Amino acid sequence: MDIKTLYLLVPLAPLAGALLAGLSGKLIGRTGAHVVTILGVAVSLVASMLIYQDVQAGHHFNGALYTWLESGGLKLQVGFLIDPLTVMMMLVVNFVSLMVHIYTIGYMADDPGYQRFFSYISLFTFSMLMLVMSNNFVQLFFGWEAVGLVSYLLIGFWYTRPTAIYANLKAFLVNRVGDFGFLLGIALIAAYAGTLDYAEVFAKRNELAALTETVTGWPVITAICICLFIGAMGKSAQVPLHVWLPDSMEGPTPISALIHAATMVTAGIFMVTRMSPLFELSDTALSFVLVIGAVTALFMGFLGIIQNDIKRVVAYSTLSQLGYMTVALGVSAYPIAVFHLMTHAFFKALLFLGAGSVIIGCHHNQDIRYMGGLRKYMPITWITSLLGSLALIGFPFFSGFYSKDSIIEAVQVSHLWGSGFAYFAVVAGIFVTAFYSFRMYFLVFHGKERYDQAPHDEHHHDDHGHGGGKPHESPWVVTLPLILLAIPSVVIGYFTIQPMLFGNWFGSAILVDAVKHPPMAHLAEEFHGAFAMALHGLTSLPFFLAMSGVALSWFFYLKRPDIPAAVQKAVMPLYTLLDNKYYFDKFNEVVFAGGARLLGRGLWSGGDQALIDGFMVNGSARVVGWFAGLARKLQTGHIYQYAFGMIFGVAAFLTYWFNRV
């Protein structure tokens, strides 16, 4: 098959599946829906593998499919850019998507919206692939918004729940705030580079670096990068635009794994990596990226400690890990950022799907306080979750270790403004991550069995029915994806770190100015193989921090379960702050949502109704009416008055007539 046909097949196969399942869901039935969508994604995955081989052989591609629009000297085309970065994303997206598709058969088995769900997740896969395969900003924005749309539809999948439809609106609007910046960034590029094609823009990067924005006086390149990054902050949930991600857990668990952990939320990371030739030119923008990432990595981790909803713990850990990736971007370690993106995609999808398995095993209870001792009942879920957790905390030899340790080292050697703080944040984050991850792990899989203590009035469950009964292991369609995800979660780091980070595997896809931003080069000098790195990791500070985090959580939650409550009481103000998520939600609700409504009402009643309609429109009508009333008074109907008026008028006219010059 022609390679270009394969390129087309990658996004179109999932799209076909989505359309079939969505438009003829009744016709093809439940089985039909999952067969066509899984087939679509599987075809896409196979095609991606073939393309991977082709790319390995050195064949890159950058070409247009069709001209979308031409206006004002700007030629906007839909097209593909196939290089190692793209193909890596294609593989990750398709692989995780396929796992989630299979998993969904079991997870959504009883749901009346079965076909719709499959249609959405395949549509998501299509959108995400369009995003990563794009060779221009317009198509990137198309994919960007399309994944946002599907995310919106899926968070609100159970549309009768008030919390779900609140969360999906919130997610969409917060993302739109990011997109506002993103679009301005794109517009700046169009204005100053005169093109929106990646390669053409990159070719003009040095010209851009010399320009100053005419109206604002800002350096063009910095303005562009910061605007673009604001978009990434929305999609990749960086503080302060992170608020939508925890709420997105209202969606069914499979999409939390696919969209809100493994793929969509990493779109921002991917985008900045793709734009590395631009970001490399602005240290201001990089510092901005670095600080935002560091704040997210540490402070979102803290929130994971006090969550009791199993999905929310994982969600906060996702926020924190996205912060790590962003930090890597900030120190120009783009390959490490996407490396962590990849390892994270596997182990976080695994953790989410594991959480979902626990949720169905516990009859739709999501509260970890009412779990405990599940390892007996759910052995596969238990082991795979343990592996996922070890990967997450960066245990040596596990995939997460390689990516996270590289980030920490890269930050350590960076000279960028803000790197000192970032280093502190990512190192402290290790302890926090280990603590909340194993808090959850111990509470769920070890200790006393508490599944029978769950109160029955909870409405925060992942599905309709819930209630007692012993936990049970999930069906094979659920556990198989867990196993298949556990394998890369454990080993992929070991096998890929050398080529991805130090073997110049990305080639020209990522551009780093090694003189100005040395971390990558520095790391390459230090690197002596994956095995040596892990051995060395066993004696390093992060490892000790992680181990103490695990030990502390073991002590708190298994050994002395009375301590956490005491600690909570002792630091009540701090707990309240965390419990309210630093008051971001309240602030947004009052200031932005409330403020907008207040302003709208004010403009409507004060401006439109009172001033324009009341004063100007009806006012002028009243003025006309007043004059008419005056004129009416003149028409008295009394002849003598008319006669008087006439005589007076004639006299006045004659006086004027005879006295004119």
Next chain:
Amino acid sequence: MNANFLSLAIWVPILGAIPVLLLGSERRFLVRWVALAVALAGFAVTLPLYTGFDTTQAGMQFVEQLRWVPRFNLEYLLGVDGISMPFILLNSFITIMVVLAGWDVIEKKQAQYMGAFLIMSGLMNGIFSALDGILFYVFFEASLIPMYLIIGVWGGPNRVYAAIKFFLYTLLGSLLMLVALIWLFLTSGGSANILDWHQLQLGMTPQILIFIAFLVSFAVKVPMWPVHTWLPDAHVEAPTGGSVVLAAIALKLGAYGFIRFSLPIAPDASHYLAPLMIALSLTAVIYIGFVALVQTDMKKLVAYSSISHMGFVTLGFFIFNPLGIEGSLVQMISHGFISAAMFLCIGVMYDRMHSRQIADYGGVVNTMPKFAAFFMLFSMANAGLPATSGFVGEFMVILGAVKFNFWVGMAAAVTLILGAAYTLWMYKRVVFGAITNPHVADLSDIGLREFLILALLAACVLAMGLYPYPFTEVMHASVDNLLKHVAASKL
């Protein structure tokens, strides 16, 4: 190009209205089918305008010239360029939707209802194709009458107030335009040809006066802030079809006027007053966006959203670059599809529930899933989602605006947030959620006729979003020509 396609576009619907009216409202079956046949024929005769259009030519095509009032040198002069041609097709297409939308919903005087829309359609084609200033004025004013009747006869409870407000507002505006037209007629030495007027060398003062006279008329029609308040009232009272034509076509007449009269006749005044126009446009985008957010009536909300979207159109005109102007034109066409679809969606619900209050709904998706899917698509298009037509125009105008001035572009881009907020918040309250009103539980999903209408519009919205190239291709030559004209000072 021997056939007089423009005349056909005007007179097929108008003359076709006669048999519809003669049939009388008792023969409902015949009235509908004849009206549909006329609307289809009216659309069919406009197709050659697109297929036979020469995209390389900037000037007028399909020109028809007849003597009309020789004593005053008035002519029946028709012609289209890349700017006006798409609107004739759009208008004739929307007419079909309107006829279908009134199919079995209108019970009172259906023959007159259909007749009014067909006549309206012909008159509006006349506005877009007239090249004689006085002929333009006749069509422009005549189109008020059917719309006035549509609101006044088939409207809601407060229809008389709305109809009169609509009529007075627009009439008042156009009187100043008449003065301007007569002045131009006299100054040009007795020519009513709009293209001759473009060549008039006018000083700054006359240009500004002319510009303001046209502005008053066109701003009311667009409508621009602060002369927009007739629109929400008119929409709320108008029947669904009336709202569709009003939003999809009638609002475009004002914007078209700017392009055909204000910019080329008074280019220096246009430049001089551009800051004012940009400020008014941005006010429409932002101020009206906030007002739309708090509306409790769906039609009012979409009406305000229309004003906000039209703000983009006027913004694009006055930043004087091809992206801006073509973006505006694309936005006008796209808004024709989307606003029509939004009002039709509200109509679908209104026909069943007889309420437009957001608070009366909630959970519509439970009983009308197919409808909810269409409504979702159109809501997303209204919020400017890429791959729908709503994105293209806004994107182009924002690109043009940032190029013009970063702050202007930034203010315009606020619509990304506001547009999504008011549209999707409404969607959430109307469609999502559990059913609280028992009447919603009894709703039946859309039937074949409604499906057909919405599917056709959905196809347009998606096609234009995925492949806008053909839409802008026809505009390039004319827009470049216009910009060249506007850039050359007459002083």
